[in-house]
Amino acid sequence: MMIRIEGVNKIFNEGRVQAFEALKSIDLEIAKGETIILSGVSGSGKSTLLSLIAALDKPSSGKIVVEGELISKLPDLHASAYRAKSIGFIFQHFNLLESLSVEENVIAPLINSGLDMVDIKAKAEKSMKMAAIEHKASQQVKALSGGEKQRCAIARALVHEPELIICDEPTANLDRENSLKFIEILRSLYALKKTIIVATHDPLFETLSFPVRLVHMEDGKIVSSEQ
Ligand SMILES: Nc1ncnc2c1ncn2[C@@H]1O[C@H](COP(=O)(O)OP(=O)(O)O)[C@@H](O)[C@H]1O
Numbered sequence: 001m002m003i004r005i006e007g008v009n010k011i012f013n014e015g016r017v018q019a020f021e022a023l024k025s026i027d028l029e030i031a032k033g034e035t036i037i038l039s040g041v042s043g044s045g046k047s048t049l050l051s052l053i054a055a056l057d058k059p060s061s062g063k064i065v066v067e068g069e070l071i072s073k074l075p076d077l078h079a080s081a082y083r084a085k086s087i088g089f090i091f092q093h094f095n096l097l098e099s100l101s102v103e104e105n106v107i108a109p110l111i112n113s114g115l116d117m118v119d120i121k122a123k124a125e126k127s128m129k130m131a132a133i134e135h136k137a138s139q140q141v142k143a144l145s146g147g148e149k150q151r152c153a154i155a156r157a158l159v160h161e162p163e164l165i166i167c168d169e170p171t172a173n174l175d176r177e178n179s180l181k182f183i184e185i186l187r188s189l190y191a192l193k194k195t196i197i198v199a200t201h202d203p204l205f206e207t208l209s210f211p212v213r214l215v216h217m218e219d220g221k222i223v224s225s226e227q
């Protein structure tokens with residue numbers, strides 16, 4: 001089992017009048033190579049759950065184990081090392097450095113990796129190919145279209161070859177054509193046996209051409225999980 005989430009609760013502002021229970025008794029197991037589509041209306045707790053799996057935040061109670069490691073208890077330094085090694089993030093906002101080229105953005109996560117530049121460039125090229133953006137490698141990000149920016153962000157998220165790919169509303173800023181291209185890239189990641197979690201309320205994800213598990217959230221709870 002790649003990810004085991006057991007009895008996880010998340011309360012924001014715990015102990016205060018504004019206390020808010022964003023996640024309630026979450027149990028979920030995700031196998032290696034599985035694709036999870038996490039659906040639910042805005043405010044149902046999707047991003048909160050992703051942030052706990054990525055060790056960006058900690059549950060109020062319960063535990064999260066990823067590849068045998070208890071990540072719900074990781075000290076901050078170990079949490080950032082875990083993210084740098086194991087996780088590729090793809091967000092609605094691309095968080096790219098606009099004045100740098102596509103390639104410069106893609107290699108950024110590897111600059112302090114200890115790899116030499118030849119290896120870094122080879123990894124960047126592979127990743128840009130995967131994300132169908134290698135033809136724009138030397139172009140400044142600010143001159144890209146929205147869809148191209150998203151593909152640059154994908155290349156950057158994949159450059160360290162993470163086992164777990166976490167996407168939060170990845171198509172929210174894309175038109176239909178670019179959303180379909182994004183889904184094609186996901187399918188190739190699925191074929192590489194990556195574990196993928198996509199939080200989305202985009203109906204395009206309801207009918208995919210590869211097997212996924214639909215996990216639906218309402219009001220901080222998982223209300224259904226089906227293949
Ligand atoms: N840092 C925070 N402090 C207080 N409440 C928060 C915080 N982060 C999220 N929430 C609340 O938790 C609920 C779930 O948010 P979120 O996980 O972002 O939902 P989703 O991604 O499904 O839209 C929302 O009501 C949100 O306002």
Ligand SMILES: [Mg+2]
Pocket residue numbers: 046047048168169199
């Ligand atoms: Mg969200």
